[in-house]
Amino acid sequence: MPPRLRPTRKRKRRLSSDPVLDRLTRLHPKLIDLSLDRVEALLDRLGRPHERLPPVVHVAGTNGKGSVIAFLRAILETAGYRVHAYISPHLVRFNERIRVAGRLIDDDRLTALLEECEAVNAGAPVTFFEITTAAAMLAFARTPADVTLLETGLGGRLDATNLVPRPLLSVITPISMDHMQYLGDTLEQIAAEKAGIMKAGVPCLTAAQGRKVARVLERRAAALGTPLVKEGADWFVLGRGEGVLFCEGDRSLALPRPGLPGKHQVHNAGLAVACARRMAGFSIPEAAIAAGLGAVEWPARLQRLTKGSLPALLPEGWELWLDGGHNPGAGRVLAEHFRHWRDRPLHLVFGMLTTKDPIGYLKPLAPAVTRLRAVAIPGEANSLAAEQAAGAASSVAIAAAAAPSVEAAIRQLVEADARPGRILICGSLYLAGTVLRDNA
CATH class of the missing domain: 3.40.1190.10 (Mur-like, catalytic domain)
Structure with a gap:
């Protein structure tokens, strides 16, 4: 072959x-x-x-x-x-x-x-x-x-x-x-x-x-x-x-x-x-x-991605979503929405700027999240390093690890769970913009 x-x-x-x-x-x-x-x-x-x-x-x-x-x-x-x-x-x-x-x-x-x-x-x-x-x-x-x-x-x-x-x-x-x-x-x-x-x-x-x-x-x-x-x-x-x-x-x-x-x-x-x-x-x-x-149309606000190179990585039964919220208030809003997402495991691909509050954002999400892969935001000098973002997630009891890219993060999350799951890419509008650009 x-x-x-x-x-x-x-x-x-x-x-x-x-x-x-x-x-x-x-x-x-x-x-x-x-x-x-x-x-x-x-x-x-x-x-x-x-x-x-x-x-x-x-x-x-x-x-x-x-x-x-x-x-x-x-x-x-x-x-x-x-x-x-x-x-x-x-x-x-x-x-x-x-x-x-x-x-x-x-x-x-x-x-x-x-x-x-x-x-x-x-x-x-x-x-x-x-x-x-x-x-x-x-x-x-x-x-x-x-x-x-x-x-x-x-x-x-x-x-x-x-x-x-x-x-x-x-x-x-x-x-x-x-x-x-x-x-x-x-x-x-x-x-x-x-x-x-x-x-x-x-x-x-x-x-x-x-x-x-x-x-x-x-x-x-x-x-x-x-x-x-x-x-x-x-x-x-x-x-x-x-x-x-x-x-x-x-x-x-x-x-x-x-x-x-x-x-x-x-x-x-x-x-x-x-x-x-x-x-x-x-x-x-x-x-x-x-x-x-x-x-109404408004991308990167709990937007489901169904076409492109990133959704193509998912096995049947998985879903890929994108959200640009990036502060504690946005984290609380997402946590409330997650009450309707209990039908399958939830995984996060997370990246954030250094000027934001990663712990304040992630803390309300922690009870609903199965695991998280952290990434640096490509091209952003003020991005948290993937290891820093993963550390913030670990500090609020989310099972987290760093990944070199969004694509790699999605692959790792799929490989880690045999059950169909839901993946949310989140933490930054800048990360969301990169995903939309590269997934087009």
Whole structure:
């Protein structure tokens, strides 16, 4: 029998925007340096495009920001509206961050916008996120649309997106511990930074929060005169059989299950529905809300992988899933979902950045996990070494070992258990992006 040939990996095509994106990373010595002065000066020189956007829904929080935007975009587009959307980070291509009137920005246009911002900036210190946010604002100001969905990059108060003077709505998703080196060491400090997106007189819709966070949000709203619309007080959402019940005052909507799996996505969908019902000047039929919840697409959020080189490694009866959650709050959400995954052994392929809390993430998962293989995230200087990630798992009583790659990890997990199992690749959006790219 001839030896099995190793398949050649497709070379990643270099896009025309790559050289300018590379240059923009070198305009500031730090990747993150929270401030509004630099980006405000750049936007001034660009003609203040952030003041000429279609009505803005501005979303901050720790977990669920991207999912809420994905649900709301699906609802709005189903209702016939043209939607700009700005999210971060991307998974495979930078273009994923900027969606102009419903379409991902094409590479030629992205390159032209980035080069224009680079020329106007004239070498002044500015972070990568700040200058690329300015490029997105420029794209949105120049293209007609009905609404703009903006996701904060980090925090809120000093985030580059927070220069929009008066959004239509502000939205705050669940807040938990993350990015402590930038936002503070306590929930109250982190919540205060997120609450910085509130504006006087602009309704702010918030997911259900813990008591400490809720107090911070309520104090900030009262000080500004911001109407605060809270899950659990002003609206509710409940999973019910194969559907979802959204309740608000004396009205209720019977809706289909969201197209993204997990109980947490029921609440993210509910927050999007609450927003859709409060968008002044928009007419969004209940049928569009229902259809949008089912049509939503958002990769690397409990996404099942069924095609590609990685699922091909699995014997019959095995499943492969991918999730980009990367903080303790995300770990708790996954742990709750695992209650529905008791039909077969659960194994993890785990990688995480050094700036995150691996023990806080893994601890709630430990009771459900049979074994774990830890990997370093390819191409990420701030990745935990596979041995470090495995050590974190072992410290919370998960049977763990290091593996040289995701492919090797999957092979090891399959070989270690004769029973059909379920494998979840998790711990980092950067790892998820690498998996999606290499599995394509």
